[in-house]
Amino acid sequence: MTHLDDLPVRDDLRGQVPYGAPQLDVAARLNVNENPFAPSESLVADVAAAVADATRGLNRYPDRDAVALRADLATYLGRESGVALTGDQLWPANGSNEVMHQLMLAFGGPGRTALGFTPTYSMYPEYCRDTFTRYVTIPRDADFRVDPVAAVFAIEAHRPDIVLLASPNNPTGTPLGLDVVRAVLDAAPGMVVVDEAYAEFRRDGTPSSLELLADHPRLVVTRTMSKAFGLAGARLGYLAASPAVVQAVQLVRLPYHLSAVTQAVARTALAHADELQAQVALLRSERDALVAWLRARGHAVPDSDANFVLFGHFEDRHAIWQGLLERGVLIRETGPESYLRVSVGTPEENAAFRAALEEVTA
Incomplete structure (x- = not known):
């Protein structure tokens, strides 16, 4: 049998492992920040009808520009944030992961640099690796927030083509003030991407960077329907930006990248947003x-401000993780070395987590 090491893969991929988290059949699966609530029967019925209608035309390619879906997304964001947007400012793809990948393809690449703030989402360096973009990071402060002075200093030092900000940040859950985003926008020579995958969970009074789009043509805000909408299995993410940014990512998207079925499911879920x-x-x-x-x-x-909580400190966090797993509770061993992250589940799942953690740490 041929093994991976026998193949002529790129040198920078040797020794690497695919992104992923354990997918185990346990009573309380609280490790990947999913929405624990299954779709309602009314949504299931409406999705089934929409998919059936889309299936009747599967002999044809889908709308490659997803025009109707983009208009629906603009309407949803307008209601959610109070920011008026049009469909030509929205761009959807297969999860916010593909959106980010397209942004790196369009604005990163050989000889270009992306700047991040550690700890943060573990896929950022992989997006950079895949697109041959240099990735540099600076640490967050003791409260896991981005210091605007340190951020501006790093931008002046590295002159990044892309700055990656997450609000709320994964895995820490910490929000990002608009003063930080403004400081970064004023200093950055290239694109600024604010990843708002968990934005719908933010506490009252926490603003969205969507408010800054009108005055900053190089700002991009990314969102997803995987979390708040409970559509992790549907794979639908999107960005909001100037129409010129949308035109740029259209240059690097694969042909007909978003299936007719995915578009139908997403539009139906948006109709059930409330x-x-x-x-x-x-x-x-x-x-x-x-x-x-x-x-x-x-x-x-x-x-x-997210649907997960980072907590510590533990001398041996793996032992805590294993003890919880043995009691039917799966959480995530990620982030700073002495911390663990638990997703927010149903009230019953959260109670199971609390009981298990009390036993393990007794």
Whole structure:
């Protein structure tokens, strides 16, 4: 049998492992920041009807520009953020991962640099690796926030073509103030990408960088329907930016990259946005209660505007992770070395996590 090492793969891929997290059949799966609530029966029925209608035309290629979906996304974001957008400012793809990959293809590449702020989403360096973009990072402060002075200093030092900011940040859950985004925009010579995958979970008063789009043509805000909409299995992410940015990513997208079925599912879910957002309010409440409980037990927990919580410190975090798994609770061993991350689940799953953690740390 031929092995990977026997193939003429790129040298920078040798010894690497694919991105992923354990997919185990346990009672409480709280490791990949999914929405724990399955779609309602009314949404299931509407999706089934929409997919059936799309199936009747599967002998034809889908709308390669997803015009109707982009208009629906603009309407949704307008209601959610209060920022007026048009369909030519939106661009969807197969998850926000593909959106980010397209941005790196369009604005990164050989001889170009992307700047990030550690700890942050573990896929950023892989996007850079795949597109031959140099990746540099500077550390966040002790509270896992981005220091605007340090950010500007790093921009002046590295002159990045792309600056990658996450708000809320993964894996820490910390938000990003618009003062930081403005400082970065004023200093950056290239594109500034604010990854708002978890934006719908942010606490009241936390702004969205969508508010800055009108005055900053090199700003890009990315979102996803995997989290708040509970559509992780549908794979639909999108960006909001100036029409020129959308035109740039269209240059590097694959032909007919978004299937007719995916477009139908996403449009149907957007029509159910109010119903799905009701679940978000419950998850935010559960998150805040979980943060308070962990802090009361003496754990270090940064503020979270996402649907997950980072907590520590542990001398042997793997032992804690394993102990929870043995009790039917799967969380994520990621982020700073002494921390673990737990996704917010249903009230019953969160109760199971609390009981298991009490046993493991007793």
